[in-house]
Structure formats: C-alpha cells, structure tokens
Amino acid sequence: MMFDMEFPARLAALRKKKTLTQQALANAVGIHVTQLSRYESGSSQPTLDVIRKIAVALSVSADELIFDENERGPQDDLRLQFEAVSKFTSEEKRVIKSVLEGLILKHEAKRWSSAP
Numbered sequence: 001m002m003f004d005m006e007f008p009a010r011l012a013a014l015r016k017k018k019t020l021t022q023q024a025l026a027n028a029v030g031i032h033v034t035q036l037s038r039y040e041s042g043s044s045q046p047t048l049d050v051i052r053k054i055a056v057a058l059s060v061s062a063d064e065l066i067f068d069e070n071e072r073g074p075q076d077d078l079r080l081q082f083e084a085v086s087k088f089t090s091e092e093k094r095v096i097k098s099v100l101e102g103l104i105l106k107h108e109a110k111r112w113s114s115a116p
Contacts, residue, residue, distance in 0.1 A: 007066060008042040014058050014065065015040075028057035 015025050022040070026033040031050060038044035046054065055062045085096050 006042065007045070008040050010065060011054065012040045014060055018058055020058075025054070025057060029053045 015022070018025075020028075022036050023033045026036040029036070029050065030053065035044065039046050051062050051065060055065055058065070085093065088096065
C-alpha cells in the first residue's frame with residue numbers, strides 16, 4: 001500500500017508496480033515522457049483529464065492516484081463494518097446499499113430543511 005505518499009511518489013510507485021517505464025506510461029496516456037517525468041518529480045501537476053488517463057493506463061482509481069489510503073474511505077469506527085459487508089452476497093450488498101442510500105437522503109433532506 002502507498003501510505004503517506006504525495007502524488008509524485010505514488011504515481012512513480014504505481015507505474016513501477018505495473019512494471020512500466022516512464023516512456024511506456026507516457027505513450028499509453030498520450031503525453032510526452034518529459035511531462036510524465038515532471039509529474040513524478042513534482043515539478044508539474046497533471047490536469048484532471050490526464051489523471052483520468054493515467055488511472056486508466058495503470059488500472060487504478062483516480063482516488064488511488066491522488067489520495068493516501070487513509071484520506072478516503074470509512075473512518076476507523078466504520079471500517080470493520082464495511083469490511084464485513086464486503087463479504088456479503090450480492091443480494092445482501094444490494095439491501096445494505098439501499099439502506100445506506102435511504103439514510104443519506106434522509107440526512108441530506110434534514111440538513112437542507114434546516115438551512116437558513
């Protein structure tokens with residue numbers, strides 16, 4: 001896992017994990033290798049479109065490229081429950097998703113109704 005890494009280091013680590021050279025990834029993304037080198041050194045930042053293309057080329061989510069593992073996802077008090085849910089059947093997951101969506105909608109409606 002890529003703990004406490006900034007984007008440039010995370011990009012380089014993910015590229016190396018896929019055993020791609022900078023040139024191979026640059027070709028897959030449709031950018032010049034010099035630009036990819038700038039992203040990995042931190043001297044330049046990619047656009048959202050380039051991040052999307054990099055994520056596709058590396059077969060990872062954009063979140064995995066941008067965020068540390070602990071910056072996204074459930075807090076510790078919910079992490080165990082979500083790990084347990086990941087082992088549910090497809091039907092059980094559908095039910096859990098429906099319940100969560102209902103609770104989220106209820107929360108948002110309450111929040112908006114109490115807004116000034």
